[in-house]
Amino acid sequence: MQVHELPTPSLLVDLPAFDRNVATMAEAWPGDRLRPHVKAFKSTSVAKRLAAHGHHGFCCATVREVIGMAAAGLGADLLLANESLDLARLTPMVEEGRARITVAVDSEETIDAAVRAGIPEVLIDVDVGLPRCGCDPADAGRLADLARGQGLGVRGVMGYEGHLMREPGDTKADLVERSMALLNEAHAAVGGDIVSGGGTGTWDVNSWITELQAGSYCLMDTEYTPHAKAFENALAVWTTVISTSAKGWGVLDAGLKAFGMDHGDPTVIEVGDCWFVSDEHITFGIAEGASVAVGDRVRVLPAHVDPTVSQHERMYVVDGDEVVDVWNVDLRGW
């Protein structure tokens, strides 16, 4: 099938660009040094491709992602890198031996939830400067003792320096070092083999962890690429021009329900610039000299990969104009 035969709106993955992104990361963070974050692509098809590159441990952000990964035979080492009090749905996965499941905990309540659900192993999640989940570094040892006292295996610590992903290059490394010092202070008190952290934006400056949690690097978006220049935009939304006006604008058949909008408008490449986005439309100003006709197909680049992918049921994988595969986005929801 050719790309022009696809329905619109639909997600396109540029396979050569995707493969280059995966190879670049795998060279720097080979095998189990990388724990890819499935929240970025929500697809067991993508995860299988990464597993074939030697990455066998994965991060998940939701219970459903963990269940879906385990059900797809990708449960060798799944980390729910997020706090949850609703872990009972994971109990069958553990009891049936379908997955090795570790969950992040940062409080007595989340430790209790892991115990109640029969989750055998945890990481102590540490606040390393991003105001989100994670305990005070000084409290990590106490929580680890508490968890071990209740029969949990404590594999180590995790801490996400998400507030530093977009720091300028000349200050990023220093700030990451200081942030990871907090994590390693906690690790000294907690013990265990794992110090898990980082992301696509700090892949080249975070040398204080045993494993990197990165997901965006596979597909990338217009907002993130300036902060991780080794990786290319491999994701686009494929659209059709459904209307044009002699006053200088055109309209595409993809809108708020096809894009994550928290990082701003998507980018209409080649034919013009995005004016505004409605539920099922992008109105764009037709570029000087561009030829735009009703029925034309246009690639649009999202500004944020994760919440864009999660709006779609599948990704069409293209190599040039050839559609070579379909990857279902099968880990949506909660």
Add this chain to the structure above:
Amino acid sequence: MQVHELPTPSLLVDLPAFDRNVATMAEAWPGDRLRPHVKAFKSTSVAKRLAAHGHHGFCCATVREVIGMAAAGLGADLLLANESLDLARLTPMVEEGRARITVAVDSEETIDAAVRAGIPEVLIDVDVGLPRCGCDPADAGRLADLARGQGLGVRGVMGYEGHLMREPGDTKADLVERSMALLNEAHAAVGGDIVSGGGTGTWDVNSWITELQAGSYCLMDTEYTPHAKAFENALAVWTTVISTSAKGWGVLDAGLKAFGMDHGDPTVIEVGDCWFVSDEHITFGIAEGASVAVGDRVRVLPAHVDPTVSQHERMYVVDGDEVVDVWNVDLRGW
């Protein structure tokens, strides 16, 4: 089932508020004077409730919405109030007599697409000031003639004054009158019984149309309520506090994948204010004097109803603390 037993994140509809919204609109725009827009709620369960109130014609924004409505027995009079070149999927619905389907057209290409798909009837979509779809008012008569010449029934015109929904109250009526004068100029050239337009934001000032296209009024959101004060927020996202920090913040288990973000951050009611939203988290500042503990449930109000609903598989319908129904969001995708 009680609301505290529901999984999180999930969508909650406050049934008494929903019913009040529906009754308020039905009083002003009774029966077929209202053509509810299913894009706002994407649920045949909601549409059935509106049909029970006497509204038998509906607007759709996507081909899949039309197909789903027809399949659910709600095909009495479905308007695809949007341009599409991919109408062939509707052909079986027309041939099997499962629905009366009318589509919006604003160009020779979209008329051709309707003819090719065997769609029997169209509305001429007119540019009334919103830079999006719609032909020049002066071109509407020519397009109607072209459509009729190709065997299509032309039922009238539509024009959406979306650029005026948020005008201040003292100027809105005048601007809507001027905008609708363009639509009625086109209608004089086109003929037919239908002059379709408007939305929730102009429900009380647009008296120049035969039918109102409104959908948001059923559920509403924080951004829209100031512009249509007769309607209440009936939609919330139900979340759980998964982490708290002694530094003054808490974290909820709903994020970018649970909210439409184009109108800004959601509103964390009662316990604090939203600081920022991540893929699966809201970090909020805990309000002075508020008591927040891990495990607490918190209602969060979305800023934009349409792209919030479309991220969820179902809505839980609540009356007080009782869950009285579940409405599937069964019209997602394209």
